[in-house]
Amino acid sequence: MNLKELYQEIILDHGKNPRNLRKAENFNKDAKGYNPLCGDKVHIFLKLDENKKIQDISFEGSGCAISMASASIMTELLNGKNEKQINEIVKDFLEMIKNKENLDNNDLKDDEKTKLMCLSGVKKYPMRVKCATLAWHTLTSAVNNSQKEINTENL
Amino acid sequence: MNINNIKKEFPIFDNKVHNNDLVYLDSANSSQKPKVVIDRIYDFYTKEFSNVGRSVHYLAVTATNLYENTRSSVKKYLNAKYENEIVFTKGATEAINLVANTFGQKYLNEGDEVLLTELEHHSNYVPWHFLKNSKKIKINFSEINENGEITLESIEKKISKNTKLIAVTHISNVTGAILPIKEITALAHSKDIPVLIDGCQGAPHLKLDMQDIDCDFYAISCHKMYGPTGLGILYAKKKWLDDLPPYQGGGGMIQEVNKDGVTYGDLPNKYEAGTMATAQVIAFNESIKFIEKIGIKNIERHESELIQYGEEILRKNNSVKLIGNPQNRGSVLSFNIDGIHPHDIATILDEEGIAIRAGHHCCQILHEKLNLTASARASIGVYNTKDDIDKLKESINKCKKIFELK
Numbered sequence: 001m002n003l004k005e006l007y008q009e010i011i012l013d014h015g016k017n018p019r020n021l022r023k024a025e026n027f028n029k030d031a032k033g034y035n036p037l038c039g040d041k042v043h044i045f046l047k048l049d050e051n052k053k054i055q056d057i058s059f060e061g062s063g064c065a066i067s068m069a070s071a072s073i074m075t076e077l078l079n080g081k082n083e084k085q086i087n088e089i090v091k092d093f094l095e096m097i098k099n100k101e102n103l104d105n106n107d108l109k110d111d112e113k114t115k116l117m118c119l120s121g122v123k124k125y126p127m128r129v130k131c132a133t134l135a136w137h138t139l140t141s142a143v144n145n146s147q148k149e150i151n152t153e154n155l
Numbered sequence: 156m157n158i159n160n161i162k163k164e165f166p167i168f169d170n171k172v173h174n175n176d177l178v179y180l181d182s183a184n185s186s187q188k189p190k191v192v193i194d195r196i197y198d199f200y201t202k203e204f205s206n207v208g209r210s211v212h213y214l215a216v217t218a219t220n221l222y223e224n225t226r227s228s229v230k231k232y233l234n235a236k237y238e239n240e241i242v243f244t245k246g247a248t249e250a251i252n253l254v255a256n257t258f259g260q261k262y263l264n265e266g267d268e269v270l271l272t273e274l275e276h277h278s279n280y281v282p283w284h285f286l287k288n289s290k291k292i293k294i295n296f297s298e299i300n301e302n303g304e305i306t307l308e309s310i311e312k313k314i315s316k317n318t319k320l321i322a323v324t325h326i327s328n329v330t331g332a333i334l335p336i337k338e339i340t341a342l343a344h345s346k347d348i349p350v351l352i353d354g355c356q357g358a359p360h361l362k363l364d365m366q367d368i369d370c371d372f373y374a375i376s377c378h379k380m381y382g383p384t385g386l387g388i389l390y391a392k393k394k395w396l397d398d399l400p401p402y403q404g405g406g407g408m409i410q411e412v413n414k415d416g417v418t419y420g421d422l423p424n425k426y427e428a429g430t431m432a433t434a435q436v437i438a439f440n441e442s443i444k445f446i447e448k449i450g451i452k453n454i455e456r457h458e459s460e461l462i463q464y465g466e467e468i469l470r471k472n473n474s475v476k477l478i479g480n481p482q483n484r485g486s487v488l489s490f491n492i493d494g495i496h497p498h499d500i501a502t503i504l505d506e507e508g509i510a511i512r513a514g515h516h517c518c519q520i521l522h523e524k525l526n527l528t529a530s531a532r533a534s535i536g537v538y539n540t541k542d543d544i545d546k547l548k549e550s551i552n553k554c555k556k557i558f559e560l561k
Contacts, residue, residue, distance in 0.1 A: 003506050007499075007557050016494070016558075038498050038514050039528040062528055064496035065558075125502060 005121035006128075007065065010073075015065030020075035024058040033061075033138030033150035035130055040067045042135050044142045052083040064131050070119055071135035077112050078139070086143055090136050097122060097132055130155075156453050162538040164189040164445075175508030178543045183328050183356060183487050183534030184512050185378045189445050192382060195438040207433055208407060208424070222433055225440040226423070232443050233373070233390055234364045239422035240396065242389040243436055247355045248278040250374035250389035251322070253426065254351055255282035257399040258320060265291035268317040272297040272305045272334075273524050274327040277517040279353040279374075283322065293317070299524065303330030303479025307338045314346060321350045325357025329518050329530065330479025331462070331487040333361075340370045349395070355379055359536070360458055360486050362451045371395055381536075382442035383435035389426070396422050403428040454537050458486045461535055465544045472551060474560055478530055487534040489516070492551065495558050497531040503557060507550045509543075 024045035033042045040063030047056040057075045061068070074093075078086055085107045092105040093116060103113045122132040130152040138150045162168055167187045168177055179187055199221070205214035207222045223238075230238045244250045263269070269283050273296050286292045295318070297309045305323065314321075321343045326333050336357075340350045351372035357363070358373075359380045365373060372395070377386040401408055401419050405428035410418040419425050446454065465488050469475045478489040492500060497513035504511055512532045515522045522528065533547055555561075 003503060003557065006502070012558060039522075040498075041528070064498040066499070128498070128502060131498065 002121075006125060008118045008121065010115060010118045011065060011069040011121075014069035014072040018059075018068045018072035020058040020072065021060065022058050023060060024056040027056070027058075029142045029145060031138050031142035031150065033134045033141070033152070035063070035067070035134050035152040037153065038064065038131065040064065040131060040134055042067070042071055042138050044071075044135065044138045046139075046142050048083070054079055054081055054086070059135065061135075063134070064128075066119070066122060066128055066131040067134055070132045073115055073119070074135050074139065077108060077116060081107060083143060086139070090140055093136055094133060096120060097129060099123075156449060156457060158457065158538065158540050161449065162540075164191070165538055166190050166193065168538070172508040172510070173506055178507070178509040178546050180533040180535060180539065180543065180547060181510045181512050182359070182379070182536035182539075183516075183532065185384070186359060186381050186536045187538065188383070189381055189441075191441040191445055192438050195441045196383065196434050199434050199437050204434075206430055218433060218437070221437045221440075222431075225436045225443075228440050228443045229388060232363070232447070234366050235390055236366070237393050240365075240390055240393050242391065242396070242423050242426045243431055244387040244389055244426075245385055245432065246378075246387035247353065247374040247376035248282075248387070250372075250387045251279055251351065251353060252282045253389055253402045254322075254372050254374075254391070254399075255286060257402055258349075258395075259286045259290055259292075260400055261398075263290045263292050263319055266293070266317060267319045268293045268295055268315060270295045270297060270310070270313050270318050270321045272310075272323050273299050273521055274303075274305060274324050274330065274332065274334075274518070275322075275520065276324065276328055276353060276355065277519070278355075279322055279324060279351075280520065292319075296520070297323070299330070299332075299521075302332070302481050303327065303525075304332040304481045305334050307335050307342060310339050311342060314343075314348070318346070318348055321348055322353065323350070324353040324355070326360070326485035326487075327479070327481075327518075327521075328356050328487060328534075329489050329516050329521055329532065330481055331484040331489070332479060332481035333357075333483040333485050336370065337368050340368060344369065356485055356487070361455055365390055377435070377439050377442065380439075380442055381445055382439040383432070385432045386435040386439060393422070396426065401425050401428070405429040407431075449537060457537065458535055458539075459484075461539055461541065461544065462486055462488065464541055465533065465535075465547070468544060468548050469551075472548070474555060475551065478525065478527070486536070487532055489530045489532040491527065491530055492554060492560075494560050495554055497529045499558070500531045500551070500554050503554045504547070504550045507546065507553070509547060509550055511547075 027045035029046040042061035165187045205218040207219040229241045295313045343350045349371040352370045355376040358375045373390040375388040378384040408428040501513035
């Protein structure tokens with residue numbers, strides 16, 4: 001195992017200075033997520049237009065470098081995507097973080113995929129996978145309007 | 156006392172963690188087990204196994220005697236008055252649930268109050284919380300001071316005419332504060348209030364004398380005392396065990412059962428329904444012998460020196476913020492590092508073979524009070540050395556380097 005793979009420059013940067021860490025103005029969808037084991041909390045806000053395309057995406061919360069970086073990178077990459085694309089990218093990311101070598105989705109540009117792959121180091125740290133996936137599960141809950149608080153212990 | 160020789164009695168330290176020697180700083184969570192305890196479990200299952208207290212055959216008699224021998228050792232170790240004051244449970248959690256349930260049933264009614272402290276582990280909060288719903292009782296919290304301690308005054312302040320029981324921890328598993336449990340008990344008894352002590356962090360580290368403390372109930376977690384998991388002990392004064400209703404119903408706890416009624420067994424059977432954790436109980440006798448061979452006073456002195464050393468080292472590091480500054484500190488050091496989340500600290504330390512705990516340590520009420528979501532915690536046992544603390548210090552510096560902190 002290599003800590004440098006886990007704590008890459010880009011993760012540390014996003015962990016320390018998370019992008020889109022705010023409440024989106026006029027959001028029309030949101031969901032909360034919680035990891036009771038470590039106390040990580042996230043609240044995702046979405047503003048979707050009439051075509052279900054993201055006009056604004058942001059989050060509030062607190063947690064470890066991995067969970068904050070993951071949420072931050074997610075909000076950067078998904079802005080402008082539509083509901084179908086979001087669901088596919090989330091599915092692809094969750095598969096990658098668990099057991100897949102690469103990302104297959106074509107809605108992301110190569111440099112965007114490279115950025116997201118920085119989180120793949122988490123694979124070798126099973127206890128930390130939940131940190132990386134919390135924001136993504138919570139996003140799914142917001143998009144699907146399920147209003148259910150995501151709890152990583154019940155996934 | 157030669158710690159390196161003591162450490163050799165723990166086979167776990169023969170293993171490498173990520174190619175490093177194991178530095179185990181998570182004993183407040185659960186301690187490691189000496190070989191004598193591990194071997195005892197194997198030997199019991201290999202040579203002596205049978206259920207206890209039921210059959211008349213040779214193995215049943217042997218197993219029953221071994222099981223009761225542990226009760227007798229625990230009675231002596233705690234300086235209890237009677238062997239019947241020692242009840243085996245599946246853990247300290249069950250021990251506290253047993254008291255909350257049975258005492259609650261018989262003595263707590265709407266408007267009655269139970270006094271806890273802000274330091275309590277969830278296992279000494281949630282069982283009482285159940286009674287908030289079922290019995291409409293009120294829970295009060297004695298508040299911590301700026302050092303993370305509970306003083307006698309803070310207890311006294313929260314006692315009211317409705318206080319029916321006081322349940323406090325012996326040592327905080329977060330701030331490390333050792334509570335003045337003898338004084339708290341004396342104060343409570345002067346007002347006819349019984350006292351339960353959550354001894355999870357006290358029993359492995361301090362000399363215990365139930366006659367001196369005089370508490371009504373004392374809950375122990377055996378796996379934190381170099382013993383097996385799945386086992387706890389409730390010490391309770393005989394008058395309470397005689398007086399309170401049974402907890403769980405089943406085999407072993409009855410006198411006679413027929414369609415018209417049930418009569419319950421004598422102590423300690425009344426509170427030990429079903430097949431108990433027999434192998435664990437028998438092996439726990441070896442844990443007590445192990446502690447007594449070294450001497451609990453020697454363990455206390457060694458750990459106290461070590462924790463003081465750790466406290467000094469961590470205080471010298473400007474980025475480290477210790478949680479709590481108690482005058483009397485038990486065997487834990489909880490801390491945060493500015494700019495690094497406890498989970499990241501724990502992952503980086505793990506890579507070096509250092510095991511610490513990160514999270515809220517089952518004390519969310521305390522973390523909320525301290526305005527923290529989580530903390531890192533290093534806790535020690537008899538096998539730890541100054542070398543372990545030095546390695547902790549070096550690895551904390553490594554965390555800072557990775558996170559590019561000064």
